[in-house]
Amino acid sequence: MRVNSMRRAAVVVAGTALLSVSALTNTALADPAQGEYRQLVGVGSDTTQDVMNRHGSLSVDSNGIPDKQLIASYDATGSVNVKTRRSKCSLPRPNGSSAGITALVNDVAAGTKCIDFARSSRGPQDTTTTDLTFIPFAKDGVTYAVRKDSGLPKSLTKATLVKIYNCQTRKLNGITITPLIPQAGSGTRSFWLKQMGLVEGSLPSCVTDRAGAVQEHDGRALTGAGDIMPFSIPQFISQANAAKTKVEDRRGAAALGKLDGHVPVFNGVLNLKFPITRDVYNVVQTSRLGISSVKSAFVGKTSQVCVNGAKDSVRLYGFGKAANCGSTVLKGKS
Template structure:
């Protein structure tokens, strides 16, 4: 009863707090303020709708089993209003992180009284703190998308993509003489600047991944060539920007997120491919349209990627919190072993990991 009363009070508190700073609520943020002991995360937009579903399903699972004491699971979207959010009862307000790097900074600048995990689409790198523990849970892939009925072909090679984003190839006829005589419009998503030396700034995860996959040289390291042909949109995994309606536009795209949007029915305003369709690379289709999922041969190329949740190593190992985190994210936890979680992963377009791989951990 005390927990239920606390949640009712929390709901009133968050409503009051948000009313002071917002006019429009985010699309799928928690409907009540999570309790101080709940498991709360932020991070990449690629898996945020899946985690909204996880939250609903996991909390219902606990309720159905009569469990009124275990920590509930909640996830905040990467975009929306207010821009400053109170993530749980008693938390320090934070600016809503819109990508992995910003979310990790928030995780490392706070304690579990504010955040417990970060959604991410990338493996650890040398810039991550040793205390950031990456816990695997599913698999995705990154390809490129273009408007249906536009001038882009169904397949580009890695070399084609490198030449396009480095502005060495600027016309479709340079790819194939049978293609239209039209200027290619390469697009990236993120907080980016572009000039003759190339792209700088903070790309969204799928754009960052594709640039690494095609060995895009850092700005200023590719000699005197002009690499200013790249255009920029703020958000990834969407086709709403007018720039992406150009029949010659191409943009990096999470294949799993696309499958969830198109085949799983998990799209919403601003989170919808609109006319974009995901294409193949190096002769391998990215989507198995018959099975309505990521093509396993494509996922097994260098364009495949694992999906993780990042927790603090200290929280993961702490006996006062380990049960709550492991109960959700561990190798025998709900995400890795519950059939409802597996169904959600597939419905939202991603591939499940084998037993033992799901819930496995790694450091920078």
């Protein structure tokens, strides 16, 4: 009788926890609540912040019971500082992949243990060491966005797009084009510049981030008829489905463009045949890969971000499946 009672109690606890997780789908997913501290702290990429917030809310322990204490994902924008631990650990909020990776590197160097992983929409830029491991968990795609009420074409070739960002094509349909890029520290910025054949520090004169005012994946930056900017396709999908994803709809008047005849969205998620795609990552200190919390969250196909429930979350937020989800092969210094 005692064993049966214990089993019934376990079922009640599990059911209650599951209801708590379900309730989260009715509230916005953002930073952990003030005063709530978890095992693994992540900062960085705007591109993956929402799906990682979702993963944090749906984490489970080794018995399959929901465990909200594993992953804490802090948004790229919000308050100036974030407090990630109960004592100390109040730090400037990193905005973007590179900013998150830099914050992680600095935290490791200082030994403060305020940050455990960085969300990143780019791979390593410096591979002179293996200090960091870039662990893929989903597939992203990037296209251009223009205002839906603009006369700029809603379908381009990549070759034309490259000419636009190299200031070789300055007008289309009689409209002067203003090529925008996201704020410094954005992984999408560095990824997009590479796709356009450009190098940070020597950008063509027509390319601008408007003194840092262009936040990645925020269509409200498209204020003029000639404005054009890169936009994560899953981020656009996620924002369009704000009623389900519980994220802020920042699309404004943005409309995604076709590229080389490929539509960016297919069956409600990223079109995996789209010409510009990339893996997105959680970046951790390589020496910590064997730590149980890190391993449980990110490492291997059975990790929290790769298992079946996580795949459903990835699809909900518009991303594609990463064939190499949980792989620890890709390493770098920054």
